[in-house]
Amino acid sequence: MNTADSERLASALEYSGLTSVDTHDKADVIVLNSCVVRQSAEDKVVGTLGMMKAIKRSNPDRVLALMGCMVGPKTDELKARFPYVDVFMKPQEYAPLLDLLSLDTEGCLANLTPIRPDISGYVPVIHGCDLMCTFCIIPFRRGRQVSRPMSDIVREVELLVQRGMREVTLLGQTVDAYGHDLVDETDLADLLYEVSKTDKLVRLGFLTSHPIFMTERIIQAVRDIDKVAERINLPVQSGDDNVLHNMRRRYDLVQYRNLVEKIKSIIPDVSLSTDIIVGFPGESNEEFENTLKLVEDVQFDKIHILKYSERPGTLAARKMVDDVSKEEKQYRFKVLEETQKQISYKKNMSLVGKTLDVLVNGQKGEKWEGRTKSDKLVVFDCNKDFLGEIVNLRIESASAWSLKGALV
Numbered sequence: 295m296n297t298a299d300s301e302r303l304a305s306a307l308e309y310s311g312l313t314s315v316d317t318h319d320k321a322d323v324i325v326l327n328s329c330v331v332r333q334s335a336e337d338k339v340v341g342t343l344g345m346m347k348a349i350k351r352s353n354p355d356r357v358l359a360l361m362g363c364m365v366g367p368k369t370d371e372l373k374a375r376f377p378y379v380d381v382f383m384k385p386q387e388y389a390p391l392l393d394l395l396s397l398d399t400e401g402c403l404a405n406l407t408p409i410r411p412d413i414s415g416y417v418p419v420i421h422g423c424d425l426m427c428t429f430c431i432i433p434f435r436r437g438r439q440v441s442r443p444m445s446d447i448v449r450e451v452e453l454l455v456q457r458g459m460r461e462v463t464l465l466g467q468t469v470d471a472y473g474h475d476l477v478d479e480t481d482l483a484d485l486l487y488e489v490s491k492t493d494k495l496v497r498l499g500f501l502t503s504h505p506i507f508m509t510e511r512i513i514q515a516v517r518d519i520d521k522v523a524e525r526i527n528l529p530v531q532s533g534d535d536n537v538l539h540n541m542r543r544r545y546d547l548v549q550y551r552n553l554v555e556k557i558k559s560i561i562p563d564v565s566l567s568t569d570i571i572v573g574f575p576g577e578s579n580e581e582f583e584n585t586l587k588l589v590e591d592v593q594f595d596k597i598h599i600l601k602y603s604e605r606p607g608t609l610a611a612r613k614m615v616d617d618v619s620k621e622e623k624q625y626r627f628k629v630l631e632e633t634q635k636q637i638s639y640k641k642n643m644s645l646v647g648k649t650l651d652v653l654v655n656g657q658k659g660e661k662w663e664g665r666t667k668s669d670k671l672v673v674f675d676c677n678k679d680f681l682g683e684i685v686n687l688r689i690e691s692a693s694a695w696s697l698k699g700a701l702v
């Protein structure tokens with residue numbers, strides 16, 4: 295989300311005649327885009343702001359802006375704490391800086407759309423979140439869910455594709471709730487159908503879903519629209535009902551497992567990933583074992599594991615005791631990581647010998663790399679430039695994290 299926001303602001307500034315420089319001390323305008331999803335991330339922002347104080351003092355005409363989730367609904371406290379910051383902007387709120395610099399790009403989508411986008415990029419479609427998971431600060435900082443009008447999103451994707459993007463991932467904290475707040479009652483399936491009509495768009499994905507909003511209609515759209523990648527990130531967070539209840543996730547394990555079964559029956563080759571927090575307050579060994587069992591049963595393609603850390607301002611921080619030791623959290627993290635590594639390795643090995651369509655999206659050193667429709671990273675050697683194209687690769691070898699292919 296932050297990367298997408300930064301790209302949009304950078305685009306508006308570039309359109310207005312500013313150019314980027316490589317170090318702070320050469321800049322007339324510095325924008326710090328903040329992430330506060332974890333306390334450690336916020337601490338990093340505060341540390342960088344401390345460093346910025348001297349940079350601002352060395353040239354008081356320099357404009358210093360703080361943007362992103364650290365700027366919540368109230369900025370008074372931030373203004374008192376960081377008086378040398380010239381402007382504070384909430385996520386996706388670019389106008390305060392543009393106004394201060396007397397740059398008028400308001401209402402002009404073209405100016406906010408990255409000028410030289412990467413082959414694969416993001417388009418935010420929802421801002422904020424209406425849920426209140428007890429561990430999460432996002433609803434307090436990004437506010438309630440606001441879906442962007444479909445016509446704006448379609449227009450933005452068209453522009454990005456005209457400028458070279460080939461793969462678009464639609465972004466929202468609960469992207470499968472897209473449209474629930476719009477009067478015309480469109481949903482994510484409608485949006486996927488509309489966006490996929492974009493000429494020269496090769497692949498379309500979406501992130502991140504919440505299990506309670508994932509409907510059969512959306513799953514069928516993923517199956518039926520050729521450009522839509524058959525991958526779904528479905529954060530479960532825990533495999534235990536008691537922990538899920540304490541997290542206030544609004545589903546239980548039976549519901550989650552049923553949903554996974556439904557997705558697998560509609561899209562047999564689906565690539566499923568999930569997010570898991572280990573060491574949530576009160577999580578017992580047995581409750582963790584239930585999470586482990588879920589991971590073994592579902593056989594996800596990928597999991598993102600986080601060790602719980604208290605986030606001031608959340609309900610969990612106010613009402614629950616962070617009582618799982620650091621060592622235990624690390625142990626649970628490692629056990630899950632190792633389990634998933636073996637699952638991923640087995641899944642990737644099953645692709646050896648197959649020929650897959652890969653969208654080439656970059657080069658690292660001598661090697662080209664790209665992703666399959668199910669989000670597998672494939673590297674290959676080639677002396678031709680296939681950037682942005684789909685190539686047929688025969689998979690020659692695999693590790694838990696990636697595949698190695700050769701042009702057919």
Ligand code: SF4
Pocket residue numbers: 423424425426427430431432433467468504
């Ligand atoms: S659904 Fe996601 S963004 Fe919303 S409160 Fe829960 S974890 Fe946070």
